[in-house]
Amino acid sequence: MDWIALSVSLKLAALTCLLLLPVGLWLGRTLATSRSRAKPLGEALVALPLVMPPTVLGFYLMQAFGVEAPFGGLWQRLFGEGLNFTFEGILIASLVANLPFAVQPVQRAFEAVPANLREAAWCSGLSPWHTLWRIELPLVWPGIVSALALTFAHTLGEFGVILMVGGAIDGETRTLAIAIYDRVQAFDEAGAGIMSAMLLLASFLTIGVVYGMAGRRRGCRG
Amino acid sequence: MSPFTRAGCRALLLGFALLLSPLAIAAEPPTVAAASDLQFALGEAAERFTAETGRELRLNFGSSGNFRRQIAQGAPFELYLSADEGYVLALHEAGHLEDAGVVYAVGRLAWLQPRGQGELPPASAPLAAVREAIDAHAAGQGRPRLALANPEHAPYGVAARQVLERAELWEASAPLRVLGENVSQAARFALTRDARGGLVAWSLALAPPIAARSEHVLIPESWHAPLIQRMALVEGAGETARAFYAWLQQQEARAILAGYGFRPPDDGFRPPGDGLRLPEDAGP
Numbered sequence: 001m002d003w004i005a006l007s008v009s010l011k012l013a014a015l016t017c018l019l020l021l022p023v024g025l026w027l028g029r030t031l032a033t034s035r036s037r038a039k040p041l042g043e044a045l046v047a048l049p050l051v052m053p054p055t056v057l058g059f060y061l062m063q064a065f066g067v068e069a070p071f072g073g074l075w076q077r078l079f080g081e082g083l084n085f086t087f088e089g090i091l092i093a094s095l096v097a098n099l100p101f102a103v104q105p106v107q108r109a110f111e112a113v114p115a116n117l118r119e120a121a122w123c124s125g126l127s128p129w130h131t132l133w134r135i136e137l138p139l140v141w142p143g144i145v146s147a148l149a150l151t152f153a154h155t156l157g158e159f160g161v162i163l164m165v166g167g168a169i170d171g172e173t174r175t176l177a178i179a180i181y182d183r184v185q186a187f188d189e190a191g192a193g194i195m196s197a198m199l200l201l202a203s204f205l206t207i208g209v210v211y212g213m214a215g216r217r218r219g220c221r222g
Numbered sequence: 223m224s225p226f227t228r229a230g231c232r233a234l235l236l237g238f239a240l241l242l243s244p245l246a247i248a249a250e251p252p253t254v255a256a257a258s259d260l261q262f263a264l265g266e267a268a269e270r271f272t273a274e275t276g277r278e279l280r281l282n283f284g285s286s287g288n289f290r291r292q293i294a295q296g297a298p299f300e301l302y303l304s305a306d307e308g309y310v311l312a313l314h315e316a317g318h319l320e321d322a323g324v325v326y327a328v329g330r331l332a333w334l335q336p337r338g339q340g341e342l343p344p345a346s347a348p349l350a351a352v353r354e355a356i357d358a359h360a361a362g363q364g365r366p367r368l369a370l371a372n373p374e375h376a377p378y379g380v381a382a383r384q385v386l387e388r389a390e391l392w393e394a395s396a397p398l399r400v401l402g403e404n405v406s407q408a409a410r411f412a413l414t415r416d417a418r419g420g421l422v423a424w425s426l427a428l429a430p431p432i433a434a435r436s437e438h439v440l441i442p443e444s445w446h447a448p449l450i451q452r453m454a455l456v457e458g459a460g461e462t463a464r465a466f467y468a469w470l471q472q473q474e475a476r477a478i479l480a481g482y483g484f485r486p487p488d489d490g491f492r493p494p495g496d497g498l499r500l501p502e503d504a505g506p
Contacts, residue, residue, distance in 0.1 A: 067415045081365050082416040085400045167400030167411055168372060181403070185287050185375035 001194050004171050005179035008087070012175060013155040016094045017148050020102035023095075024147050028106030029132075033115075050100040058164025061093050065165060085167035090175070093161045101150040105210075109143025110136070142213035149213075153206035157199060251278035252463040253298060255289040257305035257451065258406040259329055259378060262429035263482035264303065267475050268466070275469075277462045285404040287375045293318050299456050300463035305329060305405075305423075306377035307452035314454060323454025326470060327484035330449070331381050331441040332427045334412045335419030348439045349389050355418040356394045368398045369411035369420030378405040381446035382421035388445055412436075424483035451484070 031042055049057060065072045065083035072082045083089035113136055121131040137144075159177040166173035168182065176195055183192035256264050261283050268279045282289075282299070290309040293299055294316060304310045307325065314322045333348045343350035355366040371379035379401070386392045398418075402408030405423045412420025413436055427438035455467055469475055476486045 062414075082414075084414055084416045085367055085411070163403060167367070167369075168403070169400055170396075182372060182374050184291075185285060185372070185403075187287070187291075187375075 001191070001198075002174075002176070002179040002183075005174050005176045005195075006198070008171065008174060009156050009176040012087075012091060012094055013152045015091055016098055016155045017102075017151050019091075019095060020098055020151055021144075021148065023099075024102030024106045024151075025144070027099075027103045028143075028147075029110050029136075031103070032107045032110030032113075046103045047100050049097050054097065054158070054160025055164060057097060058093070058161040061089075061096070061161065062165050065089050065092075084165055085169060085173060087172045090162050090166050090173050093165055094155050094158060097158060097161050098151045098154055101154050102147050105143045105146040105150065106140065107143075109140035109146075113139050146210045146213045149206045149209040153203055156202055251280045252300035252460050252466075253280045253282055254301045254303065254463070254466070255282050255284070255293065255297075255299040256303040257286045257289075257377075258283045258404040259305050259423035259425045260303060261406055261426065262431075263425050263479050263484065267470065267478045270474070270478065271466055271469050275465060277465060279462065279466060283406070285376055293456055300459040301453065301455055301467055303451065303453040305449065305451050307450045310452040310454050318457055320455040320457060320459065323452050324471060325450055325487035326453045327451045327479050328448060328487060329378070329451055330424040330443060330483055330485070331378060331385065331421055331446060332424040332438045332483075333419055333441060334409060334422050334427045334432075334436055334438045336413050336415065336417070337435055337437055339415070339418065342437045343439050345439055348441050349385070349391065351418055352386070352389075352391055352395060355398055356391065359398055365398060366418035367400050367411070367414075367416050368395055369400050369402060369408045369417050369422070371405040371408040371422070372401040372403060376402075376404055376408075377449055378408070378421075378423050381449055384446040385421060385441055428481070428483050450487075 027042075027046065031039060031046070034042070062084060063069060065075075067073055067076045067082040072084070075088075076082050079088075083092065117135065118131055121135045122128070126134065156175075157177050158175070159181070162173065162175055162178060163181075166175070166178065168174045168178055174182075176199060180192050180195045180199070183189075183195065254264075254268075264281060264283075268281055272278055286304040286306050286309050289297075289299065289302060290304065290313055293302055293313055302310065302313070302319070302323075303326065310319065310323050313319050333343060333351060335342065335351060340351065340354070352368060355368055359365055370382035371377075373379035373383040383392065386395055400411050400417070402411050406426065408420055409422040409426045409432060411417060412422055413432070421441065424438070424440060426432055427436065453467065453470065455463060459467075480486060
């Protein structure tokens with residue numbers, strides 16, 4: 001069992017969840033309540049990483065992260081090194097790859113909140129912030145938990161993107177999924193087996209959480 | 223409209239037939255599994271072979287260890303060219319190959335760096351850039367990366383590790399090392415601007431697309447265990463694969479390989495010698 005790789009994976013998954021939570025909330029609510037004609041475009045852009053091959057995403061990120069590219073160069077000027085082969089690099093990759101997982105469940109949950117409920121709250125003198133906090137969030141939290149669970153599990157298993165930009169550095173970019181691949185390549189079935197079982201369990205728990213939340217959502221509507 | 227009407231059924235059947243049709247075509251080009259250090263050399267050799275014989279081949283490049291596993295599991299490869307002869311011998315022992323095959327080349331390791339990334343080390347001290355990168359990092363001047371293939375499972379990674387250990391730079395280089403999944407990816411990493419360079423297959427450094435944007439210096443052969451590369455026909459290989467296997471042992475093919483820095487073997491067949499590392503067998 002590669003504990004260092006597990007800790008990298010857990011750190012990556014936790015930070016991805018933490019950073020995507022406000023983004024997912026804001027984007028999910030905006031898309032759910034928007035009546036703009038650009039909405040389908042916004043939804044398509046959010047969903048793109050879901051259907052894009054991870055290696056393609058990894059390829060573009062590798063290009064963008066290089067110190068000769070504008071983004072990578074700017075990053076280097078600010079922080080002293082490029083993004084390829086760094087934890088910050090795989091974190092940014094992970095944020096992009098997980099956007100749909102963080103946004104879509106939240107968006108579905110907000111869509112299920114009747115618009116007249118919000119309007120009733122405003123008529124009763126609640127500020128929009130207050131409405132969000134006291135009325136909407138209690139209704140959409142199952143969606144938020146689903147989003148977090150999916151993002152967490154998906155980050156634990158992210159492989160293609162991280163293989164492209166990571167460089168398998170111990171304690172920095174060698175995640176559990178990469179470590180499994182390396183163990184299989186090195187003919188260490190036992191090592192790969194233990195780590196795979198861990199990821200399988202994590203996936204199973206995630207699905208349990210997501211389905212449990214879906215049940216709750218149905219409950220609050222009925 | 224239900225898909226289970228007569229027309230719908232027919233369309234479904236036709237769809238399945240189309241999906242399965244590749245399995246039904248008998249005389250398709252054989253698939254060759256080759257180590258990633260052969261990426262360019264074998265491509266050129268195969269082109270020449272096809273031009274001469276009119277027979278097509280399908281080349282698959284990847285990590286030798288991966289192919290070894292796939293062949294053991296019955297993947298439909300007909301010819302296997304490994305960068306580590308141990309894999310071929312292990313597969314032969316397990317009964318997946320026609321015979322123990324032949325040594326087709328001896329690989330060499332090179333220091334590869336992007337063009338204009340600093341001083342190219344002299345041939346007398348090919349690790350000078352590694353030391354320079356380590357010193358720069360120690361002095362707090364950024365983190366110039368050093369790329370190599372993963373020594374856990376890539377033959378060229380094992381050799382690179384031996385070279386660094388011999389020079390007592392393995393520990394010191396740890397914070398700078400980035401690992402490619404195979405030696406091709408290591409070369410790709412070595413040529414990013416984030417890297418000072420890398421220790422990769424000489425055959426890749428000599429390939430035109432890489433040579434155009436890089437400089438390299440050869441690592442002395444005595445600094446690491448020899449990279450003896452062996453190939454063999456997989457059990458049940460067809461006629462075209464056999465012809466290519468024979469052709470690769472001719473002078474013309476050897477000249478192509480030599481152009482990519484592969485030293486020809488002293489003789490065609492080398493029985494397993496002493497001190498040969500047989501990888502643990504992964505079982506059926």
